[in-house]
Amino acid sequence: MKIGNTWGDWLNVNEDTPIEYVDLCYHGYVCQLMHELASDLGKTDEAKQFSERMNQLRQNFAKQYVGSDGGLTVHTQTAYVLAISCGMLTEAKAIEKCSLGLAERIRSNGIRMTTGFLGTRSILPTLSTSGHHDLAVQLFQSRDFPSWGYEVVNGATSVWERWDSYTIEHGFDGFNGSNNAAMNSFNHYAFGAVMEWAFRHLVGIDTSGIGFQRILILPGIPSPKLQSRDVNVPVIDKAHAKYVHPIGTIECQWHVIEDKSVSEKSIGENRQIALNVVIPANTTAEIWLPTSDASQIQENQRPIDQDSSISVLRSASGVTVLQVSSGSYRFQFAQ
Known part of the structure; x- marks a missing residue:
């Protein structure tokens, strides 16, 4: 399989999710959106095609990434988030098991995220809709690295490209002092997608x-x-x-x-x-x-x-x- 680029869950915190996994989940997400659009527009044939395609993708996902115990075989926060938010799991028990796995990974990491651009958009909505709203609130309010609050206490007035675009310890060189400061936007929307959660699930x-x-x-x-x-x-x-x-x-x-x-x-x-x-x-x-x-x-x-x-x-x-x-x-x- 030829991969155009390997950005995937860009700027995650030391927890890469395989690009093939990300691509399969987002393929499914696009099919879901197209099915909804076709249905709303009354295009029944197209809606059926996208629904059938989505079912095929779910079967492929189960074959490749769901173990014999019903749990995922890719163990990153983003993997758990995408499996639920992109609709790759449909059975209630599978979704519950996945959401519990996500919550456990967050808690075992000191109630901290490891997600990059793709996982962060959906991590709080996924928690809130799967019975872990309080945990989503804790992440939203956190001041520890990585978090939105960490940016605020370090002087942010807009959302950064990196979780550690600036730190007291290393300035513009990041949390561990090794960032490439040449790629460091201080007004970058990706992590700001959290406000969708704030409107829908908090307010x-x-x-x-x-x-x-x-x-x-x-x-x-x-x-x-x-x-x-x-x-x-x-x-x-x-x-x-x-x-x-x-x-x-x-x-x-x-x-x-x-x-x-x-x-x-x-x-x-x-x-x-x-x-x-x-x-x-x-x-x-x-x-x-x-x-x-x-x-x-x-x-x-x-x-x-x-x-x-x-x-x-x-x-x-x-x-x-x-x-x-x-x-x-x-x-x-x-x-």
């Missing part, structure tokens, strides 16, 4: 269909049990974002309501969450709240059953899903 603005006609609000509030790894960096307790779309501006803001009367021992027990949402005209939204007790949810200091624009779709397993029409909403509930 919680997403869509369930074409063009945001059906909006999803899924606030990614860290669990009450999450503890900060650094006393100087408290766990995220608020987030706010606006998404300016042709249909109008979608806004979501949440914060944990501090209760100074609660003892330190009982912090996190039935804590109150405030969520403010703006849904543009001519759209509807599903709002997923991390509580299974719909009766205690209030909107503008009133029970939600008193507002005809709000309906409860379901409430179970720690989540209540609301449907709302366009407008501004101010929710409060106990988590």
Whole structure:
């Protein structure tokens, strides 16, 4: 097989993922995107072709990179991330095993990433969607090398090309003093792709269909049990974002309501969450709240059953899903 270049997971931290593995995963990812595009455009024949091609790629992936125990045979953080995010695994058990493997590799590395350009884009979304959202939050807030926070504490005002474009110890020569300073951009988008995670999985603005006609609000509030790894960096307790779309501006803001009367021992027990949402005209939204007790949810200091624009779709397993029409909403509930 002829390989055009071997950049692959460029600028990873001493954990190369085979280029053949990366290529197969991204081949699958492209097929997924083309299947979705063809389906949305009503091109059923093309959609079928891409679906069949994707199934072939999954079979090839399983043959080459899945062991007899159901686990991956390539053991890098990026390998685990791409297997899930590129859709190479479909069975729930396989995805769970892979996500647990990813979480274990991160924890065994001191809650640090090793991913380069390709793995970093999807590492936090993969963690959040596979049951490890708190770990994703820890990586996002880290100040240790390599991390976005490490750049900030070393003077960054934009995202760097390298995780170690500058260090106090070695200046522009990198974390170990051996970087090529001639290739060292200080305004480079690749690692900045993390903000897709921030919008979708932390603040919680997403869509369930074409063009945001059906909006999803899924606030990614860290669990009450999450503890900060650094006393100087408290766990995220608020987030706010606006998404300016042709249909109008979608806004979501949440914060944990501090209760100074609660003892330190009982912090996190039935804590109150405030969520403010703006849904543009001519759209509807599903709002997923991390509580299974719909009766205690209030909107503008009133029970939600008193507002005809709000309906409860379901409430179970720690989540209540609301449907709302366009407008501004101010929710409060106990988590």
